[in-house]
Amino acid sequence: MKNNHISNLRKWAMLVAAMILQISCQQDDSFSPAADSAIINLSVSAANSGTTMDNDDTASAIKSLCILQFNADGNSFGTLRHVGMGMETAPNSGKYSATLLQSVDNNDKYKLVILANFPDGDYGIFYRMGGKSYAEVQQACLSAELSGESNVLEFTAAQPFPMFGIAKDGAPQIITETMNLGTVSLVRAVARVDIGIGTKNADNNTWNKGGVPFAMTQVQIWKDGKQYAYMPVENNFSSSAGALAINSPSPVGGTETKIYGSAYITGTTYCSEKIYLPEADLLWGDVYDDNHSSRLAIIVGGKYNSSDAETFYRVDFNYDEGSKAKMDILRNHVYRFTIKSVKDAGYATAELAYNSKPKGLDFSAEIEPWVSNEPTSVPSIQGYYLTYEGFNGENVRWTYGNLSTQKIPKKKSYWGTNVYLPFNYNNFYKEGNSIYAPDMPGGQNGRLYTTVEETLNYEGTFPNLMVSGDDIVDESGNDKVQWKTGTTLTAFDLCRDLEENGYDDWRLPRLSELAFIYVNQESLKALRGFTPLSGTYWCGSEFQEGTSDEQRKKSESAWAVDFTGATTAGYASHHKKAETLKIRCVRQQQDNPSLKKK
Incomplete structure (x- = not known):
């Protein structure tokens, strides 16, 4: 009786083992690797790029991964036999290992599907689908249903795009005890x-x-x-030489x-x-x-x-x-x-x-x-642009004081009332030059201004303006500097010495241009890599402090714009040139043959 009892126990154990082998859709750590299991290794690449991706970029990040092991039926998918969870072999390497069922002979072949970024990493649905066909599995794991006009489809760094791939171009594989699947290319689900x-x-x-x-x-x-x-x-898909192609919609x-x-x-x-x-x-x-x-x-x-x-x-x-x-x-x-x-x-x-x-x-x-290494919206070396009433520069209405609003005009090539003198937007680095000191070769720099209205009457923003990506700091690392230090035009020189994005013809903005940046700052903020302006910034337009000829030629004050004050954001005001304020430089977007471009 005792021997018969032992024999029955052995038979029961063999039956259970056979059942586990037949449908083993369970967590890999629920059984120990033995003769019937195999450790496989693979690399994954996002969206046919050929490069491994595992980072916080929503479009290419891989946060979780599993392998569905289908029992191949000739060259077609058969039924789901096993689910292997991918484990990273090194952080952020795109390299994974997983435990699969080992083939018992050369006729025991499998087709392997790789899924990444399943919602919340919950692959439990597949553990309940042992013995189901590919079509049944495909239909069972559709996304949650979206409804409502405001319920748009979005993905985040925490829940990046779900991805799909097949190993070895979908060819049936004999799973050996230790094998390498190479790089498997994944495609996004949308x-x-x-x-x-x-x-x-x-x-x-x-x-x-x-x-x-x-x-x-x-x-x-x-x-x-x-x-x-x-x-x-x-x-609806095919694969050749490791590149997965989607042929028809699903x-x-x-x-x-x-x-x-x-x-x-x-x-x-x-x-x-x-x-x-x-x-x-x-x-x-x-x-x-x-x-x-x-x-x-x-x-x-x-x-x-x-x-x-x-x-x-x-x-x-x-x-x-x-x-x-x-x-x-x-x-x-x-x-x-x-x-x-x-x-x-x-x-x-x-x-x-x-x-x-x-x-x-x-x-x-x-x-x-949609490949993962395509150019993104990170601005190219061309920099950050504002185009008057166009690209990133649609807004031209400026509130520069308490309920005082005016349209910012375009660049004016000439200035003056009874006479029209050339207005050179780059060549205005002689402090206080105006009609009373008309000695600047190549054009005037405008004049000194008592009010914002007067400023906008004489000058405007350059219509294709390029803005530096960050605030300027001096040699000591200060982000606030004087407009003028002794006889040195400190603010002007910092912009003239700037070399950024391959250009060295940067300059201090006019008051109208600083205002143009302010009213369109949200568009600039949307560009990756652009540091938002914060605080009060110098401009090159000077304030007229009096009416004498000497006061008109030189001034101890210049205009500035506050970008983030609690009650003064967007306001224009004049400050003594010895004060320390911030600087953001600009340049003319279109090339000027007279300017040096690296």
């Missing part, structure tokens, strides 16, 4: 849409509005998917209108790296056809030609207005739309624009794979 007005800049993520008379106030996505698929449909059903307001739009000019869409089959026919009101589309809202009324335009996913070349929405691609011109007011409501034939604007579009 697509990205950028849209801007005017001309797309070289960084691909910002636009210069130029002369297009339109201020973007909102972007709506009509018929946007409520969910996205963490795993694409089995037949729709999940259900749509919603999502609205991206002014918080998502930079300077009423572009919305970039903010709109993410699930995959979608757009049911294409013609741009305006029977499916027109059933198809996903962009609705752009804004103000045409300085109108106070908001107007709306429809932009379809084709390469330009009226083009026969159409697009579907594929995960891990970037769709960039450029509104080249706006000819007239659009429709009165977004709904009317969506349901009606597109009108009122011309656009072009491009689509490309």
Whole structure:
């Protein structure tokens, strides 16, 4: 009896072991590596970049990873056999190891799916799906459903983009006791849409509005998917030489209108790296056809030609207005739309624009794979720009005192009343030169000013202004300096000595230019790497302290603008030149042959 009892226990143990081998979707640490398990190693790269990524960049970070081990059915996915959790072998290396089931012979092959950044790292859903097909697993792990117009799809550094990949181009693998899968390329689960007005800049993520008379106030996505698929449909992707390609969309059903307001739009000019869409089959026919009101589309809202009324335009996913070349929405691609011109007011409501034939604007579009090493919105070596009533410089109304408001004018080439004298914006480094001392070669520097109104009457902001990325400090590291130290023009010299972004023709801004920076500072703040202005800043425009010729030629005071005072932010005031204030330098954006450019 005793031997029979032992024999029965052994049989029961063997049956349990077989069951564990048959469906072992459980945490790796729930069993010890033995003859039936294998330690595999792999590297991961975000979005077909070929480089490992594991950092705090939302678009390429990898915070968690698992491997789904499917029992290969010929060259197709069979059923889910095991889930292996990826463990980093070194911090921030992009290198992982995981425990999988080892093949029992050369006919025991597996296809391996890699998932990264599953919400909250909760991969428990897969542990309950042993024996399920790829299609069943794919449908079971769709994203949570989004609903409500304000519920836009967003990702953060804490919860970056979910990613998907397959090992060894999806070829069935014999899993050996210790093996290396090499680098597995991952793709994001959603697509990205950028849209801007005017001309797309070289960084691909910002636009210069130029002369297009339109201020973007909102972007709506009509018929946007409520969910996205963490795993694409089995037949909708392929892989070759380690590069994973998405061939067709994997729709999940259900749509919603999502609205991206002014918080998502930079300077009423572009919305970039903010709109993410699930995959979608757009049911294409013609741009305006029977499916027109059933198809996903962009609705752009804004103000045409300085109108106070908001107007709306429809932009379809084709390469330009009226083009026969159409697009579907594929995960891990970037769709960039450029509104080249706006000819007239659009429709009165977004709904009317969506349901009606597109009108009122011309656009072009491009689509490309969304790789992790593409240029981002970090400004290039070209620096930080303000374009008068255009790119980052739409605002020209300035409140410079208690309820005192005036429009900041453009640069004036000439100044004066009865006579017109050349006004050189760079060459004004002789203190106090005015009509009473007209000895400056190449043009005058203006005059001394008693009031802000007088200043803006004689000078204006250079219309294409480049702003230095940070405050200037002197040789001792002081960020506040005197306008003038003895006979040395300290503030002027610090800007003239600045070499930044490949240029050495920096200068102190005019009062009008400092005001132009102030009223558009939010657009500058939105650019990565730009240090916001804080405190009171010197400008090169001098204050006229009296009426005598000597007082007009020289002054002991100069104008400044307060950027962050509790009750004086934006105000202009004059200060003694011996006071210490901050400095931010500017230069003329377009090249001037007479200026040295490195």
